[in-house]
Amino acid sequence: MTTFTRRSFGALIGATLAAPGLVRAQTAGRLVIVGGGFGGASATRFARINYPEVEVTLVEPWPTFVTCPYGNLILGGNRTLPEITHSYDGLRARGVNVVQDRAADIDPVAKTVSLESGTVLDYDKLIVSPGIGFRWDAIEGYDEAASQVFPHAWMGGDGSQITLLRQQLEAMPQGGVFGISIPGNPFRCPPGPYERISMVAQYLKQNNPTAKILAFDAKDGFSKQGLFQDAWGELYGDMIEWIPLSADGQIVRVDVENKLFISDFGEEHRVDVGNVVPPQYAASIVRDTGLANETGWVPVNARTFESAAAADVHVIGDANIASPLPKSGYVANSTSKTAVAAALADVTGPEAPSDPVYFNTCYSHGGEDYSFSVVGIYRTTDEGFVETPDSGGISPRGPLSELAENRRLESGYADAWYESITRDMFS
Amino acid sequence: MKLMRPMTFLLFAGMISSTAFAQEGAPQVALSCAGCHGQAGEGAGSIARIAGYDRDAFITVWEEFRNNERPATIMNRIAPGYTPEDVAILADYFASIE
Numbered sequence: 354m355t356t357f358t359r360r361s362f363g364a365l366i367g368a369t370l371a372a373p374g375l376v377r378a379q380t381a382g383r384l385v386i387v388g389g390g391f392g393g394a395s396a397t398r399f400a401r402i403n404y405p406e407v408e409v410t411l412v413e414p415w416p417t418f419v420t421c422p423y424g425n426l427i428l429g430g431n432r433t434l435p436e437i438t439h440s441y442d443g444l445r446a447r448g449v450n451v452v453q454d455r456a457a458d459i460d461p462v463a464k465t466v467s468l469e470s471g472t473v474l475d476y477d478k479l480i481v482s483p484g485i486g487f488r489w490d491a492i493e494g495y496d497e498a499a500s501q502v503f504p505h506a507w508m509g510g511d512g513s514q515i516t517l518l519r520q521q522l523e524a525m526p527q528g529g530v531f532g533i534s535i536p537g538n539p540f541r542c543p544p545g546p547y548e549r550i551s552m553v554a555q556y557l558k559q560n561n562p563t564a565k566i567l568a569f570d571a572k573d574g575f576s577k578q579g580l581f582q583d584a585w586g587e588l589y590g591d592m593i594e595w596i597p598l599s600a601d602g603q604i605v606r607v608d609v610e611n612k613l614f615i616s617d618f619g620e621e622h623r624v625d626v627g628n629v630v631p632p633q634y635a636a637s638i639v640r641d642t643g644l645a646n647e648t649g650w651v652p653v654n655a656r657t658f659e660s661a662a663a664a665d666v667h668v669i670g671d672a673n674i675a676s677p678l679p680k681s682g683y684v685a686n687s688t689s690k691t692a693v694a695a696a697l698a699d700v701t702g703p704e705a706p707s708d709p710v711y712f713n714t715c716y717s718h719g720g721e722d723y724s725f726s727v728v729g730i731y732r733t734t735d736e737g738f739v740e741t742p743d744s745g746g747i748s749p750r751g752p753l754s755e756l757a758e759n760r761r762l763e764s765g766y767a768d769a770w771y772e773s774i775t776r777d778m779f780s
Numbered sequence: 781m782k783l784m785r786p787m788t789f790l791l792f793a794g795m796i797s798s799t800a801f802a803q804e805g806a807p808q809v810a811l812s813c814a815g816c817h818g819q820a821g822e823g824a825g826s827i828a829r830i831a832g833y834d835r836d837a838f839i840t841v842w843e844e845f846r847n848n849e850r851p852a853t854i855m856n857r858i859a860p861g862y863t864p865e866d867v868a869i870l871a872d873y874f875a876s877i878e
């Protein structure tokens with residue numbers, strides 16, 4: 354290292370700050386991470402703390418990260434946008450080279466990532482956690498422009514989608530109809546749509562008590578269904594109507610001009626506010642580069658998260674195929690660490706863990722002081738991921754008179770979870 | 781030298797904030813506790829701090845969670861997912877950090 358470019362100097366300062374007493378230069382290898390969300394930010398922080406000799410570059414187009422988790426609470430009125438917006442300064446202070454740009458191409462042979470600005474980054478190991486893309490063609494009439502009328506609010510971005518949905522909710526006429534269209538599996542955050550319904554109901558109960566929620570679902574069952582339906586009955590009376598696939602619940606077309614949801618059998622439903630959670634696949638960067646297979650998601654090795662299609666490229670988070678692990682922020686965080694350890698094993702050692710454990714918890718808010726959770730603990734076999742028998746599962750069901758304290762405690766623990774996991778990503 | 785003093789102080793302040801709750805070298809089985817208790821076991825809000833937890837007490841408490849003998853909202857669903865060998869590693873790790 355003879356010339357001190359601004360970048361390497363900054364990186365060295367960062368290394369000194371993050372690991373006092375450490376005098377090794379960051380020359381062992383270059384780790385590039387694409388996507389600064391639940392998987393990518395967690396991987397970045399973990400790599401920086403555990404592998405101080407590795408140079409870490411994070412590529413993310415947005416200047417800050419707005420979490421999808423707790424976004425529904427903006428609708429319910431318990432959170433504001435700044436409270437779920439996170440800065441990359443903590444990672445910068447650890448010596449991460451944070452590049453505000455979008456990865457446009459990956460060349461796994463030359464081992465480079467080309468950015469939209471034209472910059473080309475060399476890597477020894479690449480971790481990709483770009484999240485989801487929307488299948489804009491799947492629901493007729495629902496394209497990016499239509500999402501300005503019927504928001505999806507299913508990606509954080511700059512927070513404008515969740516803000517728009519909240520504004521529409523506030524502007525809804527008394528006794529109006531809130532419609533939501535929910536996709537079939539697999540999709541980001543299986544309990545997410547139902548938490549959204551709950552938080553919309555919480556808002557409406559206070560501000561628009563004669564309003565209705567029509568939930569059109571392309572499935573006949575959903576995550577934590579009993580717990581959600583108990584909560585809806587206990588807290589919101591008959592405000593919410595869930596229309597499953599078998600009752601013609603699948604929305605196949607929308608008409609944003611006339612504010613219509615049109616079902617598979619051609620039934621037209623007028624809504625005052627329409628929220629469309631579109632069918633999904635992995636983000637374009639992994640589809641356009643041949644990492645995803647015909648399903649639109651990326652097959653990976655269950656122990657290393659290395660892509661089946663490209664050596665030294667590890668794909669984590671919602672973009673990969675990891676069933677029975679759900680597409681959740683917790684899973685993205687939990688798996689990111691093992692992906693880093695596996696990726697860097699042949700750069701720095703030590704050997705990658707041979708029998709990794711992965712973990713999921715999703716807390717959901719049904720209402721004020723009323724939350725519940727699902728837990729899953731997962732391991733691997735040579736065939737893929739398996740759930741650990743006789744463990745995990747959902748919060749207990751039963752009459753609220755017996756469970757009110759449990760629901761209240763889980764509401765507080767959910768807030769603590771949000772604090773811990775975002776600290777594990779950004780601090 | 782005169783000029784260096786405040787600089788050193790600033791760097792030190794930066795050091796504290798950027799090393800807070802950083803815990804390197806956690807065993808793989810303990811990585812997933814971070815999402816609730818923090819990787820350094822520091823806790824958050826109403827979720828308990830478990831850094832420096834007494835090793836024997838940890839194992840006792842874990843078995844109580846496993847057997848539903850201790851009030852719990854979620855640890856009773858988490859505990860059965862870990863073998864006694866895992867629990868020994870977890871107990872050692874969280875006992876070892878401050």
Ligand SMILES: Cc1cc2nc3c(=O)[nH]c(=O)nc-3n(C[C@H](O)[C@H](O)[C@H](O)COP(=O)(O)OP(=O)(O)OC[C@H]3O[C@@H](n4cnc5c(N)ncnc54)[C@H](O)[C@@H]3O)c2cc1C
Pocket residue numbers: 387388389390391392393412413414415418420421422423424425454455456457482483484485506507508509541542545546549636638669670671672680681682683684685714715716717
């Ligand atoms: C309403 C809602 C509620 C949710 N609640 C929970 C919850 O309570 N608990 C939970 O565990 N999970 C929850 N989730 C799920 C969670 O948000 C996702 O599972 C998680 O974000 C997945 O992490 P990821 O890293 O794959 O993607 P993301 O977190 O979306 O991060 C992807 C990042 O990559 C960036 N990116 C994309 N393309 C490129 C490119 N070409 N170049 C560079 N960067 C790129 C994006 O800008 C983004 O910042 C919820 C989701 C929703 C929608």
